[in-house]
Amino acid sequence: MELAEIILYTQKQRDNYVKRFEEALAIPSISTFPENRQYMLRMAEWLTAQMTAMGLENVSLMPTPNNPIVYGDWMHAPGKPTVLVYGHYDVQPADPLEEWDSPPFSPSVRGDYIYARGASDMKGQIFAQLMAVEALLGQSGQLPINVKYLIEGDEEVGSPPLENFIRTNKELLSCDAVLNCDSMIHGADAPSIVYALRGLAYFELTVSGPAKDVHSGMFGGIIRNPLNVLCEVLAGMHDAEGRITLPGFYDTVRLLSEDEREVLRQGPYSERYFMDLSGSPGLFGESGYSSMERLGARPALDINGIWGGFQGEGAKTVLPARAGAKFSMRLVADQQLDEVVKQLEAYLETAMPKECRYALSVHSLGPGAIMDRKAAPIQAAAKAMKLVFGKEPFFRREGASVPVVGMMQQQLGVDSLMLGFGLPDDGIHGPNERQSLPLLFKGIETYLHFMNILGS
Numbered sequence: 001m002e003l004a005e006i007i008l009y010t011q012k013q014r015d016n017y018v019k020r021f022e023e024a025l026a027i028p029s030i031s032t033f034p035e036n037r038q039y040m041l042r043m044a045e046w047l048t049a050q051m052t053a054m055g056l057e058n059v060s061l062m063p064t065p066n067n068p069i070v071y072g073d074w075m076h077a078p079g080k081p082t083v084l085v086y087g088h089y090d091v092q093p094a095d096p097l098e099e100w101d102s103p104p105f106s107p108s109v110r111g112d113y114i115y116a117r118g119a120s121d122m123k124g125q126i127f128a129q130l131m132a133v134e135a136l137l138g139q140s141g142q143l144p145i146n147v148k149y150l151i152e153g154d155e156e157v158g159s160p161p162l163e164n165f166i167r168t169n170k171e172l173l174s175c176d177a178v179l180n181c182d183s184m185i186h187g188a189d190a191p192s193i194v195y196a197l198r199g200l201a202y203f204e205l206t207v208s209g210p211a212k213d214v215h216s217g218m219f220g221g222i223i224r225n226p227l228n229v230l231c232e233v234l235a236g237m238h239d240a241e242g243r244i245t246l247p248g249f250y251d252t253v254r255l256l257s258e259d260e261r262e263v264l265r266q267g268p269y270s271e272r273y274f275m276d277l278s279g280s281p282g283l284f285g286e287s288g289y290s291s292m293e294r295l296g297a298r299p300a301l302d303i304n305g306i307w308g309g310f311q312g313e314g315a316k317t318v319l320p321a322r323a324g325a326k327f328s329m330r331l332v333a334d335q336q337l338d339e340v341v342k343q344l345e346a347y348l349e350t351a352m353p354k355e356c357r358y359a360l361s362v363h364s365l366g367p368g369a370i371m372d373r374k375a376a377p378i379q380a381a382a383k384a385m386k387l388v389f390g391k392e393p394f395f396r397r398e399g400a401s402v403p404v405v406g407m408m409q410q411q412l413g414v415d416s417l418m419l420g421f422g423l424p425d426d427g428i429h430g431p432n433e434r435q436s437l438p439l440l441f442k443g444i445e446t447y448l449h450f451m452n453i454l455g456s
């Protein structure tokens with residue numbers, strides 16, 4: 001059967017698909033609540049039932065110390081690429097419930113949108129990909145490529161079992177590329193492809209001085225105030241030009257080529273766009289780069305919280321015994337996590353005065369990732385989007401982190417294609433999360449073209 005006929009078939013399935021999508025959305029698979037464990041299992045079983053019925057093979061729930069991972073495959077396209085589809089079936093909690101216009105686990109279609117927790121992040125995306133495969137297998141009996149599925153149930157709590165699962169199942173998961181559906185596009189009429197993600201290193205620093213809080217009149221000016229020291233040390237991590245001062249910090253940062261700068265300029269990101277999006281009265285960052293370049297291709301360091309001394313109402317002349325801060329770095333391609341920790345330690349060693357003690361702890365370390373824009377899966381996705389949306393997608397680097405992408409590179413040695421059909425204003429993780437239904441159907445169509453192009 002021709003692809004055009006299969007696309008027509010999926011369009012006629014609208015009511016059927018929406019009804020089945022609603023079934024998935026009605027299951028409160030909130031991974032962070034232990035009391036929702038039964039729903040995690042119900043959601044995983046819902047997926048395996050769908051996958052088995054559509055003709056995928058080796059469909060199974062693979063146990064982990066947390067929630068089971070759903071696996072399945074179809075490997076009957078010899079000589080064709082194998083794509084590992086990644087997704088997650090868990091969702092964020094729905095509170096505050098009173099801010100929802102319809103209950104988060106009673107899916108509600110209003111206008112072009114379906115409202116429910118997990119609609120966009122990311123039951124909608126995994127559902128669209130599955131429906132594309134179901135239509136192909138059901139209507140033509142085969143797929144143009146080989147597919148495997150890894151759908152986890154712990155993404156929203158940081159995927160604790162995932163790295164070990166991938167490491168111990170390398171053979172089972174071996175593939176040519178990962179299709180990561182946990183993604184979005186820039187706008188309903190502005191398709192985009194993310195080809196780079198930043199890493200994240202999160203730290204906590206505490207500084208201590210006198211044995212206990214002391215009177216600032218008795219000791220002010222003769223001992224080190226840990227809060228003053230903390231502020232100076234944190235402020236010293238940047239220079240006036242917005243550059244990070246840790247020794248050697250930029251040594252391995254991959255430089256932007258002229259070619260890539262041109263690619264990034266093509267996105268619809270004006271300076272005004274970032275001001276409006278943030279509500280900030282102005283923009284600031286490392287000199288010599290545009291905001292889009294700073295966001296995706298340059299590292300950043302930000303203080304996330306700071307504490308110490310008197311925080312109550314009124315005044316208290318205290319010189320605090322201790323002060324602390326949480327701060328984190330967004331890291332880019334080629335920065336090594338262990339090197340970055342050493343650079344920070346080296347900075348603290350010289351910046352911290354002898355009259356104070358300090359302790360640094362690492363909360364989390366996750367690598368960044370960059371993919372080859374010219375690689376076959378990304379090019380196939382770009383062509384598929386052009387066919388469905390009628391315009392070329394633009395390429396962009398993402399400032400946030402998707403740890404599983406780095407994990408797949410490290411453990412399986414393969415790049416990920418980020419391809420999902422959520423929108424930035426879908427309200428993921430917030431109240432009234434929604435998914436555009438027309439976009440969901442465009443997603444199904446894009447996945448169909450994508451598999452077809454990649455396999456030919």
Ligand SMILES: [Zn+2]
Pocket residue numbers: 088121122155182
């Ligand atoms: Zn997600």
